[in-house]
Amino acid sequence: MKPYYSKQVIEHFLHPKNLGKLKDADGVGKVGNPACGDVMELFIKVEKKNSKEIIKDIKFYTLGCAAAIATSDMACELVKGKTIQEALEINYQDIVGELGDLPPIKIHCSVLAREGLKAAVEDYRKKSKK
Amino acid sequence: MAKIYLDYAATTPLNPNVFKAMLPYLKQDFGNTSSIHSLGQQALGAIDEARAVLADFLGCDAQEIIFTGSATEANNLAVLGTVQAVKNKQPHVITTPIEHHAVLEPCRELEKQGVEVSYLPVDKEGLVTLADVKKALKPNTVLVSIMYANNEVGAIQPIQEIGQLIKKTSPKILFHTDAVQAVNYLDCNVEKLGVDLLTLSAHKIYGPKGVGALFVKNGILIKPLIYGGGQEAGLRSGTENVAGIVGLASAIKEIQNPKHKIQNIRTRQFRDKLIKNILKIIPDAHLNGSLVHRLPNNVNISFRGVEGEAIVIALDQKGIAASTGSACSSKSLEPSHVLLAMGFSEEEAHGSLRITLGRPTTPKDLERLLKVLPPIIQKLRQISGYQL
Incomplete structure (x- = not known):
């Protein structure tokens, strides 16, 4: 029997490592809408090092299905410690790949996680311009 | 754990008694009801008996029971079959937005064909009111389809009262109820309920999957969805699922216990x-x-x-x-x-x-x-x- 969700999805759903809020976040992204069932809030802490901007820490809140929660956590795992440039290059296929697989109907969840990251970076850019 | x-x-899950009743028809008693030899006639006898069990449960004639391959099929037959059989050029159908998709989708199909469908409002508790049914009835209304009990929130509709209201307004309007979730718990006497068509399913009542039934009151014009050998009074062609039908009847008998x-x-x-x-x-x-x-x-x-x-x-x-x-x-x-x-x-x-x-x-x-x-x-x- 192939379970509905992969082992990795269940693991990240039940025990997300990056859950919560960063009080002194440099960027916050909130995406999704209650109508589709998923709302994600992403917090990033950015550190500048040799003219590089590194995502030092990242945390999330997600109201949504198991896939939305697991992809949120996986997106955080994938971008933590990376430069913003590198982080933005991560696409939804990378997130799905790391999670083993997702049911076809849940692929959009991984897109949401990526959108969340993009929104958080945009917020960071806006704030750092000021 | x-x-x-x-x-x-x-x-x-399948009730063990139901399974026991079905077993001979999956093994040695495998005849086709259309065959004139004894094996075939034995199968025919089995589904006749099953028909009688359902008729007793619903309080109708045996010939008013049509066995189908699922309750979804029975709902499709009820909605599409009746509306497509009427001569009325601009038929009007009334249903609710909380029906199972097996009723909602055939209604949407009818809408595509130009049929007007009204969706009754439901209150915060998921209940239809008589006043709203009354308001929705029109001179060209041909069918009202309202589920007996909802599958998601369990809301039980006042089917008997709605049935009376409809018949008082016009005896020509057909009243269908999807009783799939209700059969296990509620009185399904069709005369009491005042329904002309009623859908039920076997696998929701500890019977097998792949079999449903539609009660169609005598004299109602209905167009089949499936054409072929003319089984089930021509309303549902295809060799009968004898074991499934026997299972459905056995599950109904269990409910009566x-x-x-x-x-x-x-x-x-x-x-x-x-x-x-x-x-x-x-x-x-x-x-x-x-x-x-x-x-x-x-x-x-x-x-x-x-x-x-x-x-x-x-x-x-x-x-x-x-x-x-x-x-x-x-x-x-x-x-x-x-x-x-x-x-x-x-x-x-x-x-x-x-x-x-x-x-x-x-x-x-x-x-x-x-x-x-x-x-x-x-x-x-x-x-x-x-x-x-």
């Missing part, structure tokens, strides 16, 4: 205790649907700040099988159309958990659920950042 099944509105009537009272007590306990233990939770006009086995509760799907997956990890609104919802991302129709916001509609009890359910099962559920909700609220 033994698994706990609490999704009896989705489907039920007083033992199960007593069990239904017990189920209702379990339900009430479970609802009370969940609402007591978990904050920001509310019951969806009516408490009074509710199936004895249905619990449907929304938890703020949590998605229903996530609860179901977390419960599954603990060996408990439950559901969001409807099993079909797992194939679509839309929030429950039933809760939306009842006036809930999309956010609220996403957060519902359906627990449906069955004959094998024990107090121990529910104690276990009550132990496992609160930490799951707490954890998911932590994940969503929900503040109590």
Whole structure:
């Protein structure tokens, strides 16, 4: 029997490592809408090092299905410690790949996680311009 | 750890007596009812007997029972078959937005063909009012289709009163009810209910999958969906699923057994205790649907700040099988159309958990659920950042 969700999805759903809020976040992204069932809030802490901007820490809140929660956590795992440039290059296929697989109907969840990251970076850019 | 099944509105396990009744027709008594030799006639005799059992249960004539391959097929036959058979050039159909997709989709198909369909409003408890039915009836109304009991929130509609109202308005208007969820618990006497068509399913009542039935009152014009050998009075061609039909009848006989009537009272007590306990233990939770006009086995509760799907997956990890609104919802991302129709916001509609009890359910099962559920909700609220 192939379970509905992969082992990795269940693991990240039940025990997300990056859950919560960063009080002194440099960027916050909130995406999704209650109508589709998923709302994600992403917090990033950015550190500048040799003219590089590194995502030092990242945390999330997600109201949504198991896939939305697991992809949120996986997106955080994938971008933590990376430069913003590198982080933005991560696409939804990378997130799905790391999670083993997702049911076809849940692929959009991984897109949401990526959108969340993009929104958080945009917020960071806006704030750092000021 | 033994698994706990609490999704009896989705489907039920086969009753051992039903299985025993079916077995000969899967083995040595494999005849085709259309064959004139003894093996064939034996099969024909078996489905005639089954027809008589259903007729007794529904209080109708045996020839008014049409066996189908599913309740979905029976609903399609009821809706499409009747409307497409009427001579009226501009037929009007009345239904509700909380029907099963097996009624809603044929209605949408009719709309595509130019038929006018009215969707009655339902109140916050999921109930249709007589006043709204009365208001919706038109001179060209040919069919009213209203489910007996809802699969998601268990709301029981006043079918008998609606039936009387319709017949008083015009005896020509056909009244169909999808009784799939009701059969196990409610009086399905078609004369009492005043219905012309009634759908039922075997696999929701501890019978086999792949068989349903439609009661079609004598004299009603109905166009078949499937053409061929002319079985089931020409309304449903195809060699009969003899074992399945025998299983359906056997499952109906079980319902008539007083033992199960007593069990239904017990189920209702379990339900009430479970609802009370969940609402007591978990904050920001509310019951969806009516408490009074509710199936004895249905619990449907929304938890703020949590998605229903996530609860179901977390419960599954603990060996408990439950559901969001409807099993079909797992194939679509839309929030429950039933809760939306009842006036809930999309956010609220996403957060519902359906627990449906069955004959094998024990107090121990529910104690276990009550132990496992609160930490799951707490954890998911932590994940969503929900503040109590």
